[in-house]
Amino acid sequence: MLLLFFVFNRSLVVVHFWAPWAPQCAQMNEVMAALAKEHTQVTFVKLEAEAVPEVSEKYEISSVPTFLFFKNSQKVDRLDGAHAPELTKKVQRHASSSSVSAGSNDSVKEDLNVRLKKLINAAPCMLFMKGSPKEPRCGFSKQMVEILNKHGISFSSFDIFSDEEVRQGLKTYSNWPTYPQLYVAGELIGGLDIVKELEASGELDTVCPKAQKLEDRCDVLCFLYVHLYRGNPYINSCSLALSEVVDYETFDILEDEEVRQGLKTYSNWPTYPQLYVKGELVGGVDIVKVGMGESCLRCKLTICLKL
Structure with missing residues (x-):
């Protein structure tokens, strides 16, 4: 029933995956209530994550609170964590652009590609991962960070959970469907398996820039x-x-x-x-x-x- 609601609801839908035992979820419910009064055209939904495990698994809900944004039956954004200012900003942005014409979609796609290119080239070695190097949020990302640190490689990172647009767009931009993704000098090296192969062959140290001692x-x-x-x-x-x-x-x-x-x-x-x-x-x-x-x-x- 919930999925059918997403499909047939044409307005912006914000779904809060929450848990009654998490105090930060209760705080974010209050934020959602305030946003609902301000944005009457937006539908806000609370969903207890542990009560619907199949839905949580489908949308990769690994922690609470997590917010998913749906528009015209498509998931368009995501926010992990209790970040009230960021939630407010995302709701305002998506609510204001709820009616996008087909002609402007090409422009939006072009703008995203420019943004992705800037992110990829933000550092000589860029890692797009789930979480941060200090707090990886998946086993593959954790292994990638451990390998790079072990070899003394200097790298910057981007948490793809922080921006659903980047998370989905980068898959298409680089034709690589999974994370983490490692880029050197603006070029895609690959995921964890490729990095492991480079490590085994001894090529990783020559491909990636070393951290300064x-x-x-x-x-x-x-x-x-x-x-x-x-x-x-x-x-x-x-x-x-x-x-x-x-x-x-x-x-x-x-x-x-x-x-x-x-x-x-x-x-x-x-x-x-x-x-x-x-x-x-x-x-x-x-x-x-x-x-x-x-x-x-x-x-x-x-x-x-x-x-």
Whole structure:
């Protein structure tokens, strides 16, 4: 009966798959009630996920709350999780475009393809997966992340559960029906099976870009490390260190805990700020203060920084 309702209802239908034991579901039911008063042309349905296992399986409902959006008998979007602002935005967007002409469908498809291309090229290595690298939401995605991390591959990811349009459109765009999907330099590599084959043959390390090692990052970031950027030091010693030296760059070690801890070992210097000149450690604030009292060292610092 529920499926027949979806087929014959021509308006936008929003279905909330929920569970009575989940407090976040009760909160989202209140959000739905408020949206129903605002969007009277939209049909809102609550469906207890565990009471209809065949429907939940058909639509891959793996957690609650989950919202599915149907229009003209077709599922057009999905939202996983208790995200009231995102639910409101999706309802407004789909409700406002409920009557799309056949002529404009081509334009919508073209816009989606442009968006997909941008997403694929958003990073040298892009993984389209279910969930996030920290919280994969399917076994295949989890295995893919583990393989990439094991090989030290630098990658960005996109959660296809966060956008049903991308989830369905990417299957057609790349002619690949399942997830996860891995792209390198804008080109589809494949799914988990292909990546496993590349790993077994030893080709994975040459195909995918490697994550930069901490030692290499420290080599690149050999300049002044302070708690905040120049002009707004976090502690007095940071501003005192180079109050009269003009040309220098900074890195905020509070922005990257790996660098913050790793640089102490890398340079065998336990505190911050740290000053580097031409890749060599000069020292901390005490060393720099001594140097500023000696004109020859001060000149050396200034000249090296300007080179």
